[in-house]
Amino acid sequence: MLRIGPFEFSSRLLLGTGKYPNFDVQKKAVDVSEAEILTFAVRRMNIFEASQPNFLENLDLKKYTLLPNTAGAKTAKEAVRIAKLAKASGLCDMIKVELIGCQKTLLPDPIETIKASEELVKEGFIVLPYTSDDVVLAKHLEDLGCHAIMPGASPIGSGQGIMNPLNLRFIIEQTTVPVIIDAGIGTPSDAAIAMELGADGVLLNTAVSGAKDPIKMAEAMKLAIKAGRLGFEAGRIARKEYGQASSPVEGMSIG
Numbered sequence: 001m002l003r004i005g006p007f008e009f010s011s012r013l014l015l016g017t018g019k020y021p022n023f024d025v026q027k028k029a030v031d032v033s034e035a036e037i038l039t040f041a042v043r044r045m046n047i048f049e050a051s052q053p054n055f056l057e058n059l060d061l062k063k064y065t066l067l068p069n070t071a072g073a074k075t076a077k078e079a080v081r082i083a084k085l086a087k088a089s090g091l092c093d094m095i096k097v098e099l100i101g102c103q104k105t106l107l108p109d110p111i112e113t114i115k116a117s118e119e120l121v122k123e124g125f126i127v128l129p130y131t132s133d134d135v136v137l138a139k140h141l142e143d144l145g146c147h148a149i150m151p152g153a154s155p156i157g158s159g160q161g162i163m164n165p166l167n168l169r170f171i172i173e174q175t176t177v178p179v180i181i182d183a184g185i186g187t188p189s190d191a192a193i194a195m196e197l198g199a200d201g202v203l204l205n206t207a208v209s210g211a212k213d214p215i216k217m218a219e220a221m222k223l224a225i226k227a228g229r230l231g232f233e234a235g236r237i238a239r240k241e242y243g244q245a246s247s248p249v250e251g252m253s254i255g
């Protein structure tokens with residue numbers, strides 16, 4: 001079970017909803033992924049314009065918990081305003097704080113992320129900040145009351161996979177709220193590694209929506225996340241420098 005604030009989920013895959021070839025593929029990919037949390041950029045949704053197309057209309061909303069995100073915000077003030085807009089529209093009290101500090105790398109702005117997260121926690125939101133893989137920053141975010149920490153594997157949409165497994169492991173070790181690896185996942189094996197490191201979940205978008213077959217990739221990601229989690233729970237063997245026979249012959253008389 002993945003527990004975030006008052007919510008409980010059996011799936012550990014959080015799926016983004018952008019950049020699918022069309023609504024039909026998006027719906028099928030979301031279904032097959034068995035994701036229970038869907039994230040979307042409030043700014044890109046026409047939540048207050050009934051005449052405009054809105055992907056939420058294509059999904060059975062009773063099946064999902066929506067995780068609005070503040071993508072497009074450059075300052076804490078803007079992010080807080082977007083979060084309040086999402087709450088006012090009745091979507092969900094959870095918010096993914098996404099505050100990009102560099103338009104080339106799409107890496108998050110740590111200072112504005114801290115400011116926005118602090119304010120949103122005070123306002124009673126369930127706050128999930130997207131952050132870099134900085135261990136100390138992750139600790140500050142947890143200390144100020146965030147309900148999950150979401151360090152990036154690598155830049156958003158880059159598909160480069162996990163750049164800094166050591167930092168992610170340090171973050172996972174020190175954090176008592178869920179750690180969800182967010183952004184940069186390229187392949188199912190990247191997602192499995194994130195889970196094997198001990199992450200509580202993985203949030204991804206481009207790897208599925210941009211795949212040649214998004215529906216198949218959604219299924220592959222679902223299975224990889226389950227496999228990675230099982231592997232983590234099972235406990236891996238220790239790494240050894242030298243070989244060790246799989247079938248020991250010590251104590252056996254071999255004629």
Ligand SMILES: CC(=O)[C@@H](O)[C@H](O)COP(=O)(O)O
Nearest residue numbers: 016156157183184204205206
């Ligand atoms: C959808 C969303 O929230 C993205 O900003 C997220 O970080 C996913 O990144 P990828 O597209 O790299 O999976």
